[in-house]
Amino acid sequence: MKVELRENRDFLSGLMFIVIGLGAIFIARDYPVGSALRMGPGYFPVALGGILFLMGIYVMVQGLIKKEKVKGNWSLRALVILPLAVIVFGLMVERTGFVPALIVLALLSATAGREFKFVEMLILAIALTAACVALFIYGLGMPYPLFGGH
Amino acid sequence: MELFSNLILGFSVALSLQNLWFCFIGVFVGTLIGVLPGIGPLATIAMLLPITFNVPPVSALIMLAGIYYGAQYGGSTTAILVNLPGETSAVVTCIDGYQMARQGRAGPALAVAAIGSFIAGTICTLVIALFGPPLAEMALKFGAPEYFSLMLMGLVTAAVLAHGDMVKSLAMVVVGLLLGIVGTDVNSGMSRFAFGIAELTDGIGFVVLAVGVFAVSEIVSNLGEHEERQVFTSKVSNLWLTWKEFKQSFGPIMRGTGVGAFFGVLPGTGPAIASFSSYMIEKKVSKTPERFGKGAIEGVAGPESANNADAQCKFIPTLTLGIPASAVMALMLGALTIQGIAPGPQVMTQKPELFWGLIASMWIGNLMLVILNLPMIGLWVSLLKVPYRMLFPAIMVFSCIGIYSVNNSTMELYLAALFGVLGFLWLKLECAAAPMLLGFVLGPMMEENLRRALLISRGDPMVFIERPISLGFIIATVLILIIMAAPAIRKRREQITDAA
Numbered sequence: 135m136k137v138e139l140r141e142n143r144d145f146l147s148g149l150m151f152i153v154i155g156l157g158a159i160f161i162a163r164d165y166p167v168g169s170a171l172r173m174g175p176g177y178f179p180v181a182l183g184g185i186l187f188l189m190g191i192y193v194m195v196q197g198l199i200k201k202e203k204v205k206g207n208w209s210l211r212a213l214v215i216l217p218l219a220v221i222v223f224g225l226m227v228e229r230t231g232f233v234p235a236l237i238v239l240a241l242l243s244a245t246a247g248r249e250f251k252f253v254e255m256l257i258l259a260i261a262l263t264a265a266c267v268a269l270f271i272y273g274l275g276m277p278y279p280l281f282g283g284h
Numbered sequence: 285m286e287l288f289s290n291l292i293l294g295f296s297v298a299l300s301l302q303n304l305w306f307c308f309i310g311v312f313v314g315t316l317i318g319v320l321p322g323i324g325p326l327a328t329i330a331m332l333l334p335i336t337f338n339v340p341p342v343s344a345l346i347m348l349a350g351i352y353y354g355a356q357y358g359g360s361t362t363a364i365l366v367n368l369p370g371e372t373s374a375v376v377t378c379i380d381g382y383q384m385a386r387q388g389r390a391g392p393a394l395a396v397a398a399i400g401s402f403i404a405g406t407i408c409t410l411v412i413a414l415f416g417p418p419l420a421e422m423a424l425k426f427g428a429p430e431y432f433s434l435m436l437m438g439l440v441t442a443a444v445l446a447h448g449d450m451v452k453s454l455a456m457v458v459v460g461l462l463l464g465i466v467g468t469d470v471n472s473g474m475s476r477f478a479f480g481i482a483e484l485t486d487g488i489g490f491v492v493l494a495v496g497v498f499a500v501s502e503i504v505s506n507l508g509e510h511e512e513r514q515v516f517t518s519k520v521s522n523l524w525l526t527w528k529e530f531k532q533s534f535g536p537i538m539r540g541t542g543v544g545a546f547f548g549v550l551p552g553t554g555p556a557i558a559s560f561s562s563y564m565i566e567k568k569v570s571k572t573p574e575r576f577g578k579g580a581i582e583g584v585a586g587p588e589s590a591n592n593a594d595a596q597c598k599f600i601p602t603l604t605l606g607i608p609a610s611a612v613m614a615l616m617l618g619a620l621t622i623q624g625i626a627p628g629p630q631v632m633t634q635k636p637e638l639f640w641g642l643i644a645s646m647w648i649g650n651l652m653l654v655i656l657n658l659p660m661i662g663l664w665v666s667l668l669k670v671p672y673r674m675l676f677p678a679i680m681v682f683s684c685i686g687i688y689s690v691n692n693s694t695m696e697l698y699l700a701a702l703f704g705v706l707g708f709l710w711l712k713l714e715c716a717a718a719p720m721l722l723g724f725v726l727g728p729m730m731e732e733n734l735r736r737a738l739l740i741s742r743g744d745p746m747v748f749i750e751r752p753i754s755l756g757f758i759i760a761t762v763l764i765l766i767i768m769a770a771p772a773i774r775k776r777r778e779q780i781t782d783a784a
Contacts, residue, residue: 143712143713143714144449144452144713146713147452147455147713147714147715150709150713150715151455151458151459154459154462155458158462158477161477162476162477165474165476166472166474169743170738170743170745171738171739171742171743172739172743173471173734173735173738174472175469175471175472175474175476178465178731178734179462179465179476179477182458182461182462182465183462185458186455186458186459186462189451189454189455189458190455192451193449193451193452193455196449196451204712204713205712205714206505206508206509206712207508208508208712209504209505209507209508211507212503212504212507212508213504213705213708216500216503216504216680216704217500217701217702217704217705218701219680220500220680220683220684220697220698220700220701220704221697221698221701223684223688223697224684224688224694224695224697224698224701225694227688227694227697228694236681236685239677239680239681239684240677240678240680240681241677243676243677243680243681244673244676244677246503246504246507246676247507247672247673247676248507248673249673250673254674255677258674258677258678259677262677262678262681263681266681266682266685270685270689274335274338275338276689
């Protein structure tokens, strides 16, 4: 059975560990390493990066031997929309205030689902926002303006 | 007796009106998310962590702990009634619990799960009360080498007992350690891996990482799967046990408690392993193993007691040593840190009301679960009818508020989005994220203790094997690695973690 490298689970995992390990060493290259007696800020990160690199190679080789496929699908739609919704909330919350940011967050998140009924989701978004305002702003006294920036 | 005066102190704290209320909220929310698949205690506690700012430390911990063991409880309810494990630890309960429900014995199945959990909870409360103080006393004598070796052991056990490939889990621990380094180095004041982002000089926020990796990525994954949930509710009547059923269950409950307590104090193991082991044992010791899988009450009693015992005994290493025994426990320590209390063995002596209040509240919480939830089962099951498409936007909203309210920082929201993507990648590549979170929490402590140990020994790494307690931890770590790498056990472990 032929398994493409791009869907070889452990090959990809190994690759990821290698990238993170080498990345850590690369970024930490200018941190003073010091000696075992007086460790500099670079000692621990470089050592960890090295260990991770070696483990990554092992996992990668295992992947080439075992040829396990990545299971399931990548659900790209949700993978793009949900982090985006978090980012949009971050962009809005200090500019438009708590209420609009929450409504957009709930609505945008909801579009990641397989079925999206606008009216139902609008009601849900409004209900959620009202509940959050009651709980967080009035209940717990969090100091965020409901509308408008600060 | 010191034990009794401690317990009396604990109950006087836990029985205050405010703490009873927080205990109730905790077990209520816990049961709720335990019933609902797709959201676990880890994500919930991470989301609610910021809310505990304004609450006294004892009440905060009581509530968070309630969420944790309440979730184990809620998970079993849906496992029995609709063959749907609300939490991973309830997978085993599905096997015989659902069969019992189909035979019209849902009542006894639910009752034995509740009673077993309660007995396990009671015994474990006593175990913690007995063994907590001597352990903490011992830990107070630990120096940097002992702490380093102990944390090493904790991380290695967490990795080898995690779901999936051992080397990948170990690598994930290292990823977590690296993430823990981000921020300003305490010794040199140098900022590391901060990429010039001001917010990162304080390190990656715990809530940010936990919510991103465990809440956001879980939703992405759930939305990718085709899930059609069929709710069929069998009629629940007769929520009690006959004398015969009680006699049948008593042994399994006791053995399950023992198994759960054992895995509980081992760092890194989840309740799923405890409940699965208990099931295997019950099947082995039973005179009629052929009944298992066809509605044997022992198959519910044992595992349910085991997962509750495990959940409670996880507090032993967490509170006495300051070493989180699981990812959820890492969040508990996070809650302590937010409150300005440094976790460690000194907590028990300096803040006895915190330690004993929490322990006593766990017993009260278990009692609440039995009394309140058996009559409320109908409500919980009807909750399952809430479709996921309405649930996940709510989780997103709570997650974002949770992250933002920690530091009022939008940068942390962007980071959480990034971790959401990363967490999903790890999920797909089957790289276990729970060991990563432990590595993240322990990373800074480990580096600090490594530096200090080598400073004391003048750079001689032999210090870790010259000190007897440290040597003990190192030997245990090596043994665990060797045993788990042995082909026969490795195969068996894969079977267990796959099933669990």
